[in-house]
Amino acid sequence: MSVSIKDVEYVAKLARLEFSEKEKVKFTEELNSILKYVEKLSEVDTSGVEPAIGAYPMYNALREDEISPSLDREEILKNAPDKQDGYFKVPKVID
Amino acid sequence: MDFEVIIGLEVHAELSTNTKIYCGCTTEFGGEQNTHCCPVCLGLPGSLPVLNKKVVDYAIKAGLALNCDINRLTHMARKNYFYPDTPKNYQITQDETPLCRDGYIEIETEGGLKKIGIQRIHIEEDAGKNVHMEDSSYVDYNRAGVPLIEIVSKPDMRSPKEARMYLEKLKAILQYTGVSDVKMEEGSLRCDANISIRPEGSNEFGTKVEVKNMNSFRAVERALEYEAKRQMEAYERGEKIIQETRRWDEGRGETVTMRSKEEAHDYRYFPEPDMIYLSVDDEWIESIRKSLPELPDARRRRYINEFGLPEYDSEILTSSKKLADFFEECVNEGGRPKEISNWIMGEILRTLKDRSMEIEDIKFAPGHLVKLVSLVDKGTISGTIAKKVFKDMFETGEDPEKIVKEKGLVQVSDEGAIRELINKVLDENPQSVADFKAGKTKAMGFIVGQVMKASKGKANPQIVNKILTEELNKR
Numbered sequence: 007m008s009v010s011i012k013d014v015e016y017v018a019k020l021a022r023l024e025f026s027e028k029e030k031v032k033f034t035e036e037l038n039s040i041l042k043y044v045e046k047l048s049e050v051d052t053s054g055v056e057p058a059i060g061a062y063p064m065y066n067a068l069r070e071d072e073i074s075p076s077l078d079r080e081e082i083l084k085n086a087p088d089k090q091d092g093y094f095k096v097p098k099v100i101d
Numbered sequence: 102m103d104f105e106v107i108i109g110l111e112v113h114a115e116l117s118t119n120t121k122i123y124c125g126c127t128t129e130f131g132g133e134q135n136t137h138c139c140p141v142c143l144g145l146p147g148s149l150p151v152l153n154k155k156v157v158d159y160a161i162k163a164g165l166a167l168n169c170d171i172n173r174l175t176h177m178a179r180k181n182y183f184y185p186d187t188p189k190n191y192q193i194t195q196d197e198t199p200l201c202r203d204g205y206i207e208i209e210t211e212g213g214l215k216k217i218g219i220q221r222i223h224i225e226e227d228a229g230k231n232v233h234m235e236d237s238s239y240v241d242y243n244r245a246g247v248p249l250i251e252i253v254s255k256p257d258m259r260s261p262k263e264a265r266m267y268l269e270k271l272k273a274i275l276q277y278t279g280v281s282d283v284k285m286e287e288g289s290l291r292c293d294a295n296i297s298i299r300p301e302g303s304n305e306f307g308t309k310v311e312v313k314n315m316n317s318f319r320a321v322e323r324a325l326e327y328e329a330k331r332q333m334e335a336y337e338r339g340e341k342i343i344q345e346t347r348r349w350d351e352g353r354g355e356t357v358t359m360r361s362k363e364e365a366h367d368y369r370y371f372p373e374p375d376m377i378y379l380s381v382d383d384e385w386i387e388s389i390r391k392s393l394p395e396l397p398d399a400r401r402r403r404y405i406n407e408f409g410l411p412e413y414d415s416e417i418l419t420s421s422k423k424l425a426d427f428f429e430e431c432v433n434e435g436g437r438p439k440e441i442s443n444w445i446m447g448e449i450l451r452t453l454k455d456r457s458m459e460i461e462d463i464k465f466a467p468g469h470l471v472k473l474v475s476l477v478d479k480g481t482i483s484g485t486i487a488k489k490v491f492k493d494m495f496e497t498g499e500d501p502e503k504i505v506k507e508k509g510l511v512q513v514s515d516e517g518a519i520r521e522l523i524n525k526v527l528d529e530n531p532q533s534v535a536d537f538k539a540g541k542t543k544a545m546g547f548i549v550g551q552v553m554k555a556s557k558g559k560a561n562p563q564i565v566n567k568i569l570t571e572e573l574n575k576r
């Protein structure tokens with residue numbers, strides 16, 4: 007399995023990242039070398055092994071349905087680049 | 102050409118928990134903007150989500166009520182997309198391992214009972230709310246992290262009407278289980294639809310179109326009717342139906358393009374690394390199964406068998422748990438089932454609808470309705486007066502006996518008094534008497550009306566009829 011410049015451009019677009027042509031070539035090479043490394047795993051015989059759906063073999067970290075205090079609004083909005091009337095203010099979007 | 106319409110629905114229901122799905126912030130509605138938030142639901146770096154056990158309980162409860170299998174081992178998934186209402190830039194939901202799958206709902210169609218399959222039910226978090234203004238958009242994250250279940254049906258519905266019936270039944274079942282307050286107007290129940298058409302007899306599915314922004318059951322039915330017609334007309338013109346998302350415009354009564362497949366999202370789901378497995382054992386599932394109340398279908402069958410009610414009455418009475426509870430309380434207080442059912446399906450539902458009220462807004466007690474009916478039975482008041490008393494009772498919540506007494510509405514059954522009244526009316530209306538004598542039986546109705554009017558509706562109609570016949574024969 008390998009990725010092309012097109013794949014890199016597509017993934018960059020999904021992540022809202024912009025790269026120069028030079029960077030695109032560099033990332034394509036780097037991603038391919040990572041994929042090649044990971045491909046080693048396919049040498050292992052996994053027939054009869056259930057595919058894992060999570061990373062850690064740990065179960066059921068659950069909490070009771072009890073209210074804990076929320077943050078003060080001032081605190082909530084403290085890091086917002088822009089705010090108004092208690093709202094986060096963002097560039098106009100359409101649904 | 103004849104077409105077959107194929108519909109599948111995706112329904113989101115907000116769960117009635119006290120706290121959000123991954124943090125302890127309150128889910129209470131209507132707080133000041135951005136006051137029900139914490140590092141977890143704001144997606145601040147370093148915070149970790151912890152699943153609310155009640156969300157799992159409720160989702161399993163809904164799953165069991167909808168005849169689903171419960172997945173013993175599940176994992177949350179990360180769905181990636183950029184939109185300001187999602188502070189983390191991803192939603193924690195479920196992908197390959199939904200908590201519940203393979204269920205069904207039964208609906209009553211003209212062709213008999215029909216099963217509509219449920220493909221899956223999964224748990225996930227709600228997004229925040231965007232407010233769009235002239236210059237900018239404003240975001241309130243109070244709803245971000247509120248627990249939802251998404252219920253995905255199989256493409257088993259064959260008409261917009263079936264889609265509405267499925268939704269009504271789904272709403273009733275969720276309401277009975279108490280896991281959601283299922284108010285479509287308030288957004289605690291939301292519905293998106295997938296719809297395609299194909300020529301009758303064909304086995305292949307047509308290109309499906311997703312329809313969004315339908316805010317009532319009626320809107321769902323209307324939007325799907327419009328969309329089915331649009332697709333059939335396009336097909337007959339030889340046009341290709343494009344796979345796209347369309348928005349229902351309630352005011353214009355049509356669906357309009359939102360985005361086509363080329364712009365469709367690529368969500369890049371992967372197992373949520375901030376969370377671990379959820380394992381549900383038989384004991385947990387069985388304890389929830391035991392807590393299930395009697396569901397609408399079972400209750401409807403019981404009304405037919407136990408109370409001898411017609412299918413139609415039973416269906417309407419059990420469509421809402423609160424309505425069914427009200428009916429049963431009346432019966433427990435000694436009301437005759439069919440009579441109570443007539444009052445509920447007549448005066449009560451009509452008045453509630455006229456005033457856009459719900460059954461829980463009713464001021465009078467079930468026992469008051471039973472008393473009102475028995476006042477008619479005993480002949481204390483007439484049926485016409487009963488409707489007047491009902492209006493008062495509805496308004497004030499007062500005891501009907503008290504209303505009857507205070508307003509002097511007791512029916513007059515005193516033959517002497519009625520005879521006197523009748524003779525007065527007959528003396529005043531010689532023309533009607535002459536008409537009656539000439540064989541115009543209609544005149545009788547007019548005279549009865551005049552007598553009732555003169556008694557202010559209080560004369561006992563049976564006695565009026567009897568004496569009037571006697572008096573007319575004397576003339």
Ligand SMILES: [Zn+2]
Nearest residue numbers: 124126139142
């Ligand atoms: Zn929170």
